[in-house]
Amino acid sequence: MRVLRLTWRQRSARIALAVLAVVAVLAVAGGAFAPDDPLAQHPADMLQGPSAAHLLGTDYLGRDVLSRLIAGTGLSIAGALEAVAAAMLLGVIPGVASVWLGRTVEWTTQRAADTLMIMPFTVFAIAVVGALGNGMHQAMLALGVLFAPLYFRVTRAAALGLKQAQYVEAAELMGASRWWILRTHVWGKILPTIAVTTAQTVGQALLVVSSLTFLGLGVQPPAPTWGGMLASDLGYLAQQPWAPLIPGAAIMITVGALNLLADAIRDSGAPTADELGKPPRAEGTAPALVTEDREPLNSPETQGRSANRATPSEDPELPSEDHANAAATVARTHIEQPEEAEHRVTTG
Amino acid sequence: MPKFRSPSTSEPSRRSPFEGADADSPRHDSLPALKALDRRSFLGLSLGAGATLALTACGGQSTSAAKSDGGTLKWGWALPTSWDPVTSSAGWDVHALSLVYAALTKLDPKGVAVPALAKSWKYNDDGTVVTFTLRSGETFSDGSPIDATAVKKSLERGRDYEKSLVAAQLIGVEKVTALDEHTIELRLAAPDFQIPALLAGKTGMIVNPKVLEKDAASLSTKPAGAGPYTLVSYVENSKAVLRRNPAYWDAGQIKTENFELHPLPEPSTVVAALQSGQYNVAQIPGSQVKAAKAAGLEVQVIPSMVVAVLDVHIGKKPFTDPDVALALKYAIDREELLKTAAFGYGEVTRQPFPSGYAGHDDALDKLFPYDPEKAKELLAKAGYADGLKITLSAQKAEGVPELIQAQLKKVGITATLEAIPSDQATQIVYIQRSKALYVDQFAGRDSATQAFQVLFGEEGLMNPGRTTSSELEKALDVVRRTPLDAPEYPEVLQKATGIAVRTMPNVFLYTVPRILARNPKVSEIPAYTVVQRFEGVTVS
Numbered sequence: 075m076r077v078l079r080l081t082w083r084q085r086s087a088r089i090a091l092a093v094l095a096v097v098a099v100l101a102v103a104g105g106a107f108a109p110d111d112p113l114a115q116h117p118a119d120m121l122q123g124p125s126a127a128h129l130l131g132t133d134y135l136g137r138d139v140l141s142r143l144i145a146g147t148g149l150s151i152a153g154a155l156e157a158v159a160a161a162m163l164l165g166v167i168p169g170v171a172s173v174w175l176g177r178t179v180e181w182t183t184q185r186a187a188d189t190l191m192i193m194p195f196t197v198f199a200i201a202v203v204g205a206l207g208n209g210m211h212q213a214m215l216a217l218g219v220l221f222a223p224l225y226f227r228v229t230r231a232a233a234l235g236l237k238q239a240q241y242v243e244a245a246e247l248m249g250a251s252r253w254w255i256l257r258t259h260v261w262g263k264i265l266p267t268i269a270v271t272t273a274q275t276v277g278q279a280l281l282v283v284s285s286l287t288f289l290g291l292g293v294q295p296p297a298p299t300w301g302g303m304l305a306s307d308l309g310y311l312a313q314q315p316w317a318p319l320i321p322g323a324a325i326m327i328t329v330g331a332l333n334l335l336a337d338a339i340r341d342s343g344a345p346t347a348d349e350l351g352k353p354p355r356a357e358g359t360a361p362a363l364v365t366e367d368r369e370p371l372n373s374p375e376t377q378g379r380s381a382n383r384a385t386p387s388e389d390p391e392l393p394s395e396d397h398a399n400a401a402a403t404v405a406r407t408h409i410e411q412p413e414e415a416e417h418r419v420t421t422g
Numbered sequence: 423m424p425k426f427r428s429p430s431t432s433e434p435s436r437r438s439p440f441e442g443a444d445a446d447s448p449r450h451d452s453l454p455a456l457k458a459l460d461r462r463s464f465l466g467l468s469l470g471a472g473a474t475l476a477l478t479a480c481g482g483q484s485t486s487a488a489k490s491d492g493g494t495l496k497w498g499w500a501l502p503t504s505w506d507p508v509t510s511s512a513g514w515d516v517h518a519l520s521l522v523y524a525a526l527t528k529l530d531p532k533g534v535a536v537p538a539l540a541k542s543w544k545y546n547d548d549g550t551v552v553t554f555t556l557r558s559g560e561t562f563s564d565g566s567p568i569d570a571t572a573v574k575k576s577l578e579r580g581r582d583y584e585k586s587l588v589a590a591q592l593i594g595v596e597k598v599t600a601l602d603e604h605t606i607e608l609r610l611a612a613p614d615f616q617i618p619a620l621l622a623g624k625t626g627m628i629v630n631p632k633v634l635e636k637d638a639a640s641l642s643t644k645p646a647g648a649g650p651y652t653l654v655s656y657v658e659n660s661k662a663v664l665r666r667n668p669a670y671w672d673a674g675q676i677k678t679e680n681f682e683l684h685p686l687p688e689p690s691t692v693v694a695a696l697q698s699g700q701y702n703v704a705q706i707p708g709s710q711v712k713a714a715k716a717a718g719l720e721v722q723v724i725p726s727m728v729v730a731v732l733d734v735h736i737g738k739k740p741f742t743d744p745d746v747a748l749a750l751k752y753a754i755d756r757e758e759l760l761k762t763a764a765f766g767y768g769e770v771t772r773q774p775f776p777s778g779y780a781g782h783d784d785a786l787d788k789l790f791p792y793d794p795e796k797a798k799e800l801l802a803k804a805g806y807a808d809g810l811k812i813t814l815s816a817q818k819a820e821g822v823p824e825l826i827q828a829q830l831k832k833v834g835i836t837a838t839l840e841a842i843p844s845d846q847a848t849q850i851v852y853i854q855r856s857k858a859l860y861v862d863q864f865a866g867r868d869s870a871t872q873a874f875q876v877l878f879g880e881e882g883l884m885n886p887g888r889t890t891s892s893e894l895e896k897a898l899d900v901v902r903r904t905p906l907d908a909p910e911y912p913e914v915l916q917k918a919t920g921i922a923v924r925t926m927p928n929v930f931l932y933t934v935p936r937i938l939a940r941n942p943k944v945s946e947i948p949a950y951t952v953v954q955r956f957e958g959v960t961v962s
């Protein structure tokens with residue numbers, strides 16, 4: 075894929091991928107790298123600073139912090155990925171369906187997404203955990219449900235533009251099945267958008283997972299997670315003021331790498347300077363995606379716009395303006411999203 | 423979810439037109455409610471949690487009679503489960519309720535009952551009738567008199583109200599009679615010399631009968647008593663604002679004009695909150711003592727009646743087997759728990775009473791030494807030589823439960839930790855009794871037999887198995903029949919303690935002293951063992 079190729083060409087992306095590779099290895103095989111048993115308590119050595127025996131010191135029960143950090147990678151990352159996978163499943167499919175399956179589906183899915191968007195993260199997670207029992211999967215499923223509207227909107231925004239592309243309409247007139255159109259013309263183009271969203275969302279999910287374990291939801295002690303370690307370290311600031319920085323750094327580096335990657339993917343998906351030179355794209359289309367929900371899809375204005383769009387969109391292999399628009403939407407969504415997530419977490 | 427409630431929203435029409443002119447009462451009164459609208463509360467509102475907000479807080483009490491030095495004491499401690507002493511469901515509430523209610527007696531720093539609303543009392547020789555003489559001229563905070571009829575109504579409500587959680591304590595009180603305006607007689611079913619101590623706590627807190635008759639349900643948010651303070655405004659889960667009650671019988675000893683009661687502060691932020699002035703007195707965990715001292719705060723370690731304990735439900739497997747329950751007592755290294763989780767503040771213990779208390783028997787602390795081998799033997803005897811899986815519940819899985827989990831692992835018990843939301847803990851553990859093993863703390867009680875009743879009694883809240891031993895019942899009967907000042911009282915009480923410790927499954931771990939950190943501007947806090955009181959405390 076062109077976008078992925080372009081992404082790989084960027085240095086920031088390569089750095090981000092290297093960091094994520096290390097994180098992935100630790101997540102999968104963390105236990106093998108941990109120098110000590112992450113659960114072994116040595117109460118006599120509690121709250122010790124870094125030493126040869128414990129490179130990052132010990133926690134409030136005398137457990138080796140480095141080992142816990144490494145062993146906690148898996149649970150922290152798995153939790154974030156679980157939430158994102160659930161969100162993708164619940165967001166992408168209805169997102170595409172809302173464009174292709176008629177007005178009833180469109181209306182219903184949109185209202186459902188609206189409803190989910192007003193739910194506060196932490197409160198919802200607590201409620202789900204209360205109803206289904208306190209466990210990692212329940213909490214992550216709850217998070218996934220709340221992340222779903224993001225995917226829904228982004229996917230829908232990307233697909234909506236394609237629906238009226240002339241080559242799609244042409245394919246429809248030629249008798250192509252809905253499924254064939256989705257596979258051939260749509261899927262490949264909304265994928266980069268979803269990739270950008272995913273990179274961002276995993277970062278957010280990691281933070282929210284951390285804050286959930288911080289609240290005692292999801293993973294239960296003594297299993298280590300980054301968020302859980304951060305939370306317990308805060309109780310011993312007098313003894314070890316620097317201790318929260320360690321799990322904090324792990325979270326920050328991972329989220330940072332994901333954000334770098336997301337930026338890189340977005341940049342690669344965005345039109346090049348050369349393409350931006352072409353006049354019809356710059357005006358009108360981006361707002362169209364923002365306001366799309368309120369406009370009748372077959373209004374003359376929209377149709378006029380899709381006629382305008384026809385030229386650059388013709389070749390399905392080229393990054394079309396729809397990508398650019400979707401990416402712009404994603405970027406916009408993301409400017410709001412972290413704030414929202416943070417807001418939601420603090421209100422819990 | 424924060425809910426905004428104000429004690430007096432339902433009665434604005436009762437305010438006389440003159441009150442508006444009286445000093446700065448309305449303006450002054452609404453201030454705390456406004457302050458309560460901090461950022462979190464606003465966000466709470468934005469969540470659409472159905473919060474109701476009332477700004478029209480008015481205490482309605484004139485403060486002209488104040489003789490205090492002024493100042494505000496802000497105590498980071500705990501808010502009560504209810505402001506009604508009869509329906510409050512936590513032993514811990516007694517501290518908060520003692521701020522707004524006066525009881526017939528109170529406990530002195532050592533835990534001995536001394537006069538409060540009753541200026542004296544007298545038992546008959548058998549110990550079956552006790553007569554209290556009330557102070558004359560005392561009034562509730564609304565001005566109505568505290569006479570024998572009021573006391574009778576209040577005590578009878580505690581005994582007879584179907585939702586009363588103190589009814590079990592008063593079951594032995596057969597008849598309450600108002601002999602005259604200031605004399606009240608309690609006729610008991612059997613001799614019981616513990617009544618004066620019992621009536622120092624929630625059981626003996628006198629509730630204004632006028633409110634009882636009119637709107638008893640309002641008591642849970644609007645206390646109606648005759649305590650050192652009156653409640654001005656109350657935001658659930660956030661704070662309670664109190665003002666000195668000049669009508670309190672011992673008002674001369676109450677030196678701070680304003681009092682704020684806050685929920686238990688977070689360990690990680692409590693020192694900063696004390697420095698910033700959010701609190702000027704707060705309970706802190708052992709881990710924060712060093713930080714508090716470094717921050718220039720005064721730290722007092724007050725011996726208390728609180729004991730950390732493992733509640734064992736012997737009606738649930740595998741604890742139905744007495745050997746498994748007994749194995750727990752040998753499997754737990756109390757010294758390690760104390761040193762690690764409590765930073766060494768407190769003492770390890772095997773019994774419900776701290777050393778220095780009449781019921782404490784030093785010899786009992788030699789029982790159940792840490793002996794993993796013995797625990798393994800007991801488990802093998804019970805048929806669990808190959809290991810055993812249990813669930814260990816706690817309000818917070820971190821810390822002590824993690825340590826206990828590791829200790830149990832050493833004797834072959836694999837414990838899964840389970841966190842229970844703290845606001846449902848009483849309901850889940852003690853009322854539904856759905857947990858087999860629970861890490862908790864026993865707050866102590868005003869009278870020794872009351873402590874026995876709660877921990878070991880057939881209806882004891884903290885006895886999830888709800889079974890008791892007849893041997894213990896007999897010993898307690900002797901305790902009740904022994905006057906508290908009799909020379910043999912400690913001996914009979916210790917005998918009962920011994921039986922309880924040997925026969926009941928509860929695993930007592932270590933005592934938890936009350937560690938209070940305070941701003942140096944607050945004078946020393948008196949060291950009351952059972953219920954923290956603030957007589958004589960000044961804020962400069």
